[in-house]
Amino acid sequence: MRFHLQKFLETGKTPYTATFSFDFSQADFPGYQVNEPVAGTFSAELIPEGVHITLQAVAKADAECARCLAPVHETYTIAQEYIVRPRDLSDEDFELPLDEKGLLDVEELVYQEVIFAVPRVLLCSPDCLGLCPICGKRKAAGCTCQPADEAAPADARLSILKQLLS
Template sequence: MLLDIKKIFGTYDEPVTAALELDLSEEDFPGYTVPGTVEARITATLQGRMLEIALDITADVAFACARCLEERTRRFHVIKTYCVREADLSDPDAELSFTPDGKLDVRELAYTELVLEVPTVLLCSDDCAGLCPVCGNRKPCSCRHETSGSVDERLSILKQLLND
Protein backbone atom coordinates (compact mmCIF):
# COMPACT_ATOMS: atom_id res chain seq x y z
CA MET A 1 0.00 0.00 0.00
CA LEU A 2 1.26 3.44 -0.90
CA LEU A 3 0.26 6.38 1.30
CA ASP A 4 0.15 9.61 -0.72
CA ILE A 5 2.01 12.00 1.60
CA LYS A 6 2.20 14.75 -1.01
CA LYS A 7 -1.60 14.70 -1.37
CA ILE A 8 -2.05 14.80 2.42
CA PHE A 9 0.07 17.94 2.61
CA GLY A 10 -1.90 19.53 -0.21
CA THR A 11 -5.48 18.71 0.81
CA TYR A 12 -5.36 17.95 4.53
CA ASP A 13 -8.63 18.42 6.42
CA GLU A 14 -8.52 15.60 8.99
CA PRO A 15 -6.21 12.76 10.08
CA VAL A 16 -5.75 10.00 7.53
CA THR A 17 -5.93 6.47 8.97
CA ALA A 18 -5.54 3.09 7.32
CA ALA A 19 -5.72 -0.40 8.81
CA LEU A 20 -3.90 -3.04 6.77
CA GLU A 21 -3.11 -6.72 6.75
CA LEU A 22 0.30 -7.22 5.15
CA ASP A 23 1.75 -10.50 3.89
CA LEU A 24 5.48 -10.50 4.65
CA SER A 25 5.85 -14.29 4.60
CA GLU A 26 8.03 -14.24 1.47
CA GLU A 27 10.39 -11.55 2.81
CA ASP A 28 13.92 -12.39 3.92
CA PHE A 29 14.22 -11.77 7.67
CA PRO A 30 17.51 -12.34 9.56
CA GLY A 31 17.10 -15.65 11.46
CA TYR A 32 13.30 -15.80 11.63
CA THR A 33 10.17 -15.78 9.50
CA VAL A 34 6.86 -13.94 9.68
CA PRO A 35 4.46 -16.70 8.61
CA GLY A 36 1.09 -14.98 9.04
CA THR A 37 -0.30 -11.62 8.19
CA VAL A 38 1.08 -8.53 9.84
CA GLU A 39 -1.52 -6.20 11.26
CA ALA A 40 -0.59 -2.59 10.58
CA ARG A 41 -2.28 0.68 11.34
CA ILE A 42 -0.95 3.97 10.03
CA THR A 43 -2.18 7.44 10.94
CA ALA A 44 -1.04 10.74 9.43
CA THR A 45 -1.89 13.92 11.33
CA LEU A 46 -0.86 17.39 10.22
CA GLN A 47 0.30 19.60 13.07
CA GLY A 48 1.20 23.01 11.73
CA ARG A 49 3.75 22.40 8.96
CA MET A 50 4.80 18.99 10.31
CA LEU A 51 3.06 15.73 9.39
CA GLU A 52 3.16 13.18 12.20
CA ILE A 53 3.01 9.61 10.91
CA ALA A 54 2.24 6.93 13.49
CA LEU A 55 2.84 3.28 12.61
CA ASP A 56 1.52 0.45 14.78
CA ILE A 57 2.51 -3.12 13.79
CA THR A 58 1.67 -6.50 15.32
CA ALA A 59 3.43 -9.57 13.91
CA ASP A 60 3.99 -13.18 14.91
CA VAL A 61 7.62 -14.22 14.43
CA ALA A 62 8.62 -17.89 14.03
CA PHE A 63 12.16 -18.85 15.03
CA ALA A 64 14.42 -21.57 16.40
CA CYS A 65 15.72 -20.81 19.92
CA ALA A 66 19.38 -19.77 19.73
CA ARG A 67 20.26 -22.04 22.70
CA CYS A 68 18.10 -25.18 22.44
CA LEU A 69 16.92 -24.96 18.79
CA GLU A 70 13.28 -25.49 19.79
CA GLU A 71 10.83 -23.98 17.28
CA ARG A 72 8.83 -21.14 18.79
CA THR A 73 6.55 -18.28 17.82
CA ARG A 74 6.48 -14.94 19.60
CA ARG A 75 4.28 -11.89 19.00
CA PHE A 76 5.96 -8.52 18.56
CA HIS A 77 4.22 -5.17 18.79
CA VAL A 78 6.05 -2.18 17.32
CA ILE A 79 4.92 1.43 17.58
CA LYS A 80 6.89 4.13 15.77
CA THR A 81 6.25 7.81 15.13
CA TYR A 82 7.87 9.90 12.41
CA CYS A 83 7.75 13.63 11.79
CA VAL A 84 7.82 14.67 8.15
CA ARG A 85 8.14 18.10 6.58
CA GLU A 86 7.03 18.71 3.03
CA ALA A 87 10.67 19.32 2.06
CA ASP A 88 11.49 15.75 3.19
CA LEU A 89 9.56 14.34 0.23
CA SER A 90 12.43 15.23 -2.11
CA ASP A 91 15.29 14.86 0.38
CA PRO A 92 17.30 11.63 -0.25
CA ASP A 93 18.65 11.81 3.33
CA ALA A 94 15.22 12.00 5.01
CA GLU A 95 14.38 9.44 7.70
CA LEU A 96 11.69 7.89 5.49
CA SER A 97 12.13 7.12 1.82
CA PHE A 98 9.42 8.33 -0.50
CA THR A 99 8.70 7.58 -4.14
CA PRO A 100 9.51 10.40 -6.60
CA ASP A 101 5.82 11.37 -6.59
CA GLY A 102 5.69 11.74 -2.77
CA LYS A 103 4.25 8.39 -1.67
CA LEU A 104 5.27 6.20 1.26
CA ASP A 105 5.38 2.41 0.87
CA VAL A 106 3.77 1.18 4.12
CA ARG A 107 4.68 -2.45 3.42
CA GLU A 108 8.37 -1.59 3.05
CA LEU A 109 8.23 0.56 6.20
CA ALA A 110 6.64 -2.29 8.21
CA TYR A 111 9.31 -4.71 6.98
CA THR A 112 12.12 -2.32 7.90
CA GLU A 113 10.74 -1.68 11.38
CA LEU A 114 10.38 -5.40 12.09
CA VAL A 115 13.99 -6.02 11.03
CA LEU A 116 15.14 -3.21 13.32
CA GLU A 117 12.97 -4.12 16.33
CA VAL A 118 13.11 -7.93 16.50
CA PRO A 119 16.26 -9.03 18.39
CA THR A 120 18.96 -10.81 16.43
CA VAL A 121 19.20 -13.54 19.09
CA LEU A 122 15.82 -15.05 19.93
CA LEU A 123 15.36 -17.42 22.88
CA CYS A 124 12.42 -19.63 23.85
CA SER A 125 12.77 -18.22 27.39
CA ASP A 126 15.25 -16.02 29.22
CA ASP A 127 16.37 -18.95 31.39
CA CYS A 128 16.80 -21.49 28.56
CA ALA A 129 19.80 -23.68 29.49
CA GLY A 130 20.41 -24.79 25.90
CA LEU A 131 21.71 -28.14 24.72
CA CYS A 132 24.06 -30.46 26.59
CA PRO A 133 27.46 -30.60 24.82
CA VAL A 134 27.76 -34.29 25.74
CA CYS A 135 24.40 -35.88 24.85
CA GLY A 136 22.78 -33.14 22.78
CA ASN A 137 19.55 -33.14 24.79
CA ARG A 138 18.02 -30.07 26.35
CA LYS A 139 19.53 -29.23 29.73
CA PRO A 140 19.17 -30.28 32.49
CA CYS A 141 20.04 -33.83 31.52
CA SER A 142 21.39 -36.82 33.47
CA CYS A 143 24.72 -37.30 31.68
CA ARG A 144 28.06 -36.44 33.23
CA HIS A 145 29.62 -33.22 32.08
CA GLU A 146 33.27 -34.08 32.69
CA THR A 147 35.50 -32.90 29.90
CA SER A 148 38.86 -33.98 31.31
CA GLY A 149 39.93 -35.74 28.14
CA SER A 150 38.75 -33.01 25.79
CA VAL A 151 40.49 -29.97 27.30
CA ASP A 152 42.97 -28.33 24.97
CA GLU A 153 46.29 -28.68 26.79
CA ARG A 154 47.17 -25.07 25.94
CA LEU A 155 44.21 -24.05 28.12
CA SER A 156 44.85 -26.52 30.95
CA ILE A 157 46.36 -23.76 33.09
CA LEU A 158 42.94 -22.10 33.18
CA LYS A 159 41.36 -25.30 34.53
CA GLN A 160 44.04 -25.40 37.26
CA LEU A 161 43.14 -21.82 38.24
CA LEU A 162 39.49 -22.85 38.62
CA ASN A 163 40.45 -25.81 40.78
CA ASP A 164 42.63 -23.64 43.08
Protein backbone atom coordinates in the same frame (compact mmCIF):
# COMPACT_ATOMS: atom_id res chain seq x y z
CA MET B 1 -0.25 0.00 0.13
CA ARG B 2 0.94 3.48 -0.76
CA PHE B 3 0.11 6.73 0.95
CA HIS B 4 0.34 9.93 -1.03
CA LEU B 5 2.32 11.93 1.50
CA GLN B 6 2.98 14.91 -0.75
CA LYS B 7 -0.70 15.29 -1.65
CA PHE B 8 -1.68 14.94 2.00
CA LEU B 9 0.79 17.68 2.95
CA GLU B 10 -0.87 19.98 0.43
CA THR B 11 -4.55 19.11 0.82
CA GLY B 12 -4.99 16.76 3.80
CA LYS B 13 -7.46 18.67 5.90
CA THR B 14 -8.96 15.73 7.74
CA PRO B 15 -6.91 13.05 9.53
CA TYR B 16 -6.41 9.82 7.60
CA THR B 17 -6.57 6.34 9.10
CA ALA B 18 -6.29 2.97 7.39
CA THR B 19 -5.98 -0.57 8.63
CA PHE B 20 -3.70 -3.04 6.91
CA SER B 21 -2.69 -6.69 6.91
CA PHE B 22 0.56 -7.46 5.12
CA ASP B 23 1.74 -10.91 4.15
CA PHE B 24 5.48 -11.21 4.80
CA SER B 25 5.58 -15.02 4.68
CA GLN B 26 7.81 -14.90 1.55
CA ALA B 27 9.88 -11.94 2.75
CA ASP B 28 13.46 -12.18 3.87
CA PHE B 29 14.19 -11.68 7.57
CA PRO B 30 17.53 -12.18 9.39
CA GLY B 31 17.23 -15.56 11.15
CA TYR B 32 13.45 -15.90 11.49
CA GLN B 33 10.20 -15.96 9.54
CA VAL B 34 7.03 -13.96 9.81
CA ASN B 35 4.44 -16.50 8.71
CA GLU B 36 1.32 -14.80 10.01
CA PRO B 37 0.10 -11.53 8.45
CA VAL B 38 1.23 -8.35 10.18
CA ALA B 39 -1.91 -6.36 10.92
CA GLY B 40 -2.19 -2.82 12.19
CA THR B 41 -3.19 0.77 11.70
CA PHE B 42 -1.63 3.63 9.78
CA SER B 43 -2.71 7.19 10.56
CA ALA B 44 -1.71 10.61 9.34
CA GLU B 45 -2.70 14.11 10.35
CA LEU B 46 -1.52 17.59 9.53
CA ILE B 47 0.36 19.49 12.21
CA PRO B 48 2.10 22.89 11.91
CA GLU B 49 5.48 21.23 11.09
CA GLY B 50 4.11 18.87 8.45
CA VAL B 51 2.51 15.43 8.68
CA HIS B 52 2.34 13.44 11.88
CA ILE B 53 2.25 9.70 11.12
CA THR B 54 1.39 6.98 13.59
CA LEU B 55 2.04 3.33 12.90
CA GLN B 56 0.80 0.47 15.05
CA ALA B 57 1.20 -3.19 14.23
CA VAL B 58 1.59 -6.64 15.74
CA ALA B 59 4.14 -9.04 14.25
CA LYS B 60 4.77 -12.66 15.15
CA ALA B 61 8.23 -14.07 14.55
CA ASP B 62 8.85 -17.80 14.09
CA ALA B 63 12.35 -19.06 14.68
CA GLU B 64 14.53 -21.66 16.36
CA CYS B 65 16.13 -20.90 19.70
CA ALA B 66 19.72 -19.83 18.97
CA ARG B 67 21.01 -22.12 21.75
CA CYS B 68 18.80 -25.23 21.84
CA LEU B 69 16.94 -25.09 18.48
CA ALA B 70 13.51 -25.35 20.15
CA PRO B 71 10.74 -23.55 18.22
CA VAL B 72 10.28 -19.92 19.24
CA HIS B 73 7.09 -17.94 18.55
CA GLU B 74 7.30 -14.39 19.78
CA THR B 75 4.89 -11.50 19.38
CA TYR B 76 6.17 -7.95 18.94
CA THR B 77 4.15 -4.78 19.15
CA ILE B 78 5.23 -1.94 16.92
CA ALA B 79 4.21 1.59 17.87
CA GLN B 80 6.05 4.32 16.00
CA GLU B 81 5.50 7.97 15.27
CA TYR B 82 7.11 10.06 12.57
CA ILE B 83 6.97 13.69 11.63
CA VAL B 84 7.49 14.46 7.96
CA ARG B 85 8.32 18.05 7.09
CA PRO B 86 7.81 19.45 3.58
CA ARG B 87 11.58 19.63 3.02
CA ASP B 88 11.95 15.90 3.84
CA LEU B 89 10.17 15.03 0.58
CA SER B 90 13.13 16.25 -1.46
CA ASP B 91 15.78 14.89 0.92
CA GLU B 92 17.48 11.87 -0.63
CA ASP B 93 18.66 10.65 2.78
CA PHE B 94 15.18 10.75 4.29
CA GLU B 95 14.69 7.59 6.37
CA LEU B 96 11.13 6.68 5.31
CA PRO B 97 10.54 4.70 2.07
CA LEU B 98 9.29 7.53 -0.08
CA ASP B 99 9.50 7.69 -3.87
CA GLU B 100 10.19 10.74 -6.03
CA LYS B 101 6.45 11.39 -6.47
CA GLY B 102 5.95 11.69 -2.69
CA LEU B 103 4.33 8.27 -2.24
CA LEU B 104 5.09 6.45 0.99
CA ASP B 105 5.40 2.67 0.75
CA VAL B 106 3.59 1.64 3.93
CA GLU B 107 4.29 -2.07 3.46
CA GLU B 108 8.03 -1.39 3.18
CA LEU B 109 7.85 0.85 6.25
CA VAL B 110 6.17 -1.93 8.27
CA TYR B 111 8.76 -4.43 7.01
CA GLN B 112 11.58 -2.14 8.19
CA GLU B 113 9.92 -1.71 11.58
CA VAL B 114 9.52 -5.49 12.00
CA ILE B 115 13.26 -5.95 11.39
CA PHE B 116 13.93 -3.19 13.91
CA ALA B 117 11.56 -4.70 16.53
CA VAL B 118 12.67 -8.34 16.43
CA PRO B 119 16.00 -9.05 18.20
CA ARG B 120 18.89 -10.52 16.21
CA VAL B 121 19.19 -13.49 18.56
CA LEU B 122 15.99 -15.27 19.56
CA LEU B 123 15.95 -17.61 22.56
CA CYS B 124 13.23 -19.93 23.89
CA SER B 125 13.84 -18.33 27.29
CA PRO B 126 16.39 -15.73 28.42
CA ASP B 127 18.23 -18.33 30.53
CA CYS B 128 18.12 -21.19 28.01
CA LEU B 129 20.96 -23.60 28.86
CA GLY B 130 21.34 -24.79 25.29
CA LEU B 131 22.34 -28.26 24.18
CA CYS B 132 24.57 -30.64 26.11
CA PRO B 133 27.85 -31.07 24.16
CA ILE B 134 28.03 -34.75 25.22
CA CYS B 135 24.55 -36.20 24.59
CA GLY B 136 23.16 -33.47 22.33
CA LYS B 137 19.95 -33.16 24.35
CA ARG B 138 18.52 -29.94 25.63
CA LYS B 139 19.97 -29.32 29.07
CA ALA B 140 16.62 -27.97 30.23
CA ALA B 141 15.04 -31.33 29.33
CA GLY B 142 17.03 -32.98 32.12
CA CYS B 143 20.28 -34.25 30.71
CA THR B 144 22.31 -36.03 33.39
CA CYS B 145 25.81 -35.75 31.95
CA GLN B 146 26.34 -32.13 32.95
CA PRO B 147 28.63 -32.80 35.99
CA ALA B 148 30.94 -35.08 33.95
CA ASP B 149 30.94 -32.47 31.19
CA GLU B 150 32.31 -29.89 33.57
CA ALA B 151 34.74 -32.20 35.35
CA ALA B 152 36.31 -33.88 32.32
CA PRO B 153 38.23 -30.98 30.75
CA ALA B 154 39.73 -30.01 34.11
CA ASP B 155 40.91 -33.59 34.71
CA ALA B 156 42.42 -33.79 31.24
CA ARG B 157 44.32 -30.57 31.76
CA LEU B 158 45.46 -31.70 35.18
CA SER B 159 46.81 -35.02 33.84
CA ILE B 160 48.79 -33.19 31.12
CA LEU B 161 50.21 -30.96 33.83
CA LYS B 162 51.20 -34.01 35.89
CA GLN B 163 52.93 -35.54 32.86
CA LEU B 164 54.87 -32.33 32.28
CA LEU B 165 55.94 -32.17 35.92
CA SER B 166 57.08 -35.76 36.18
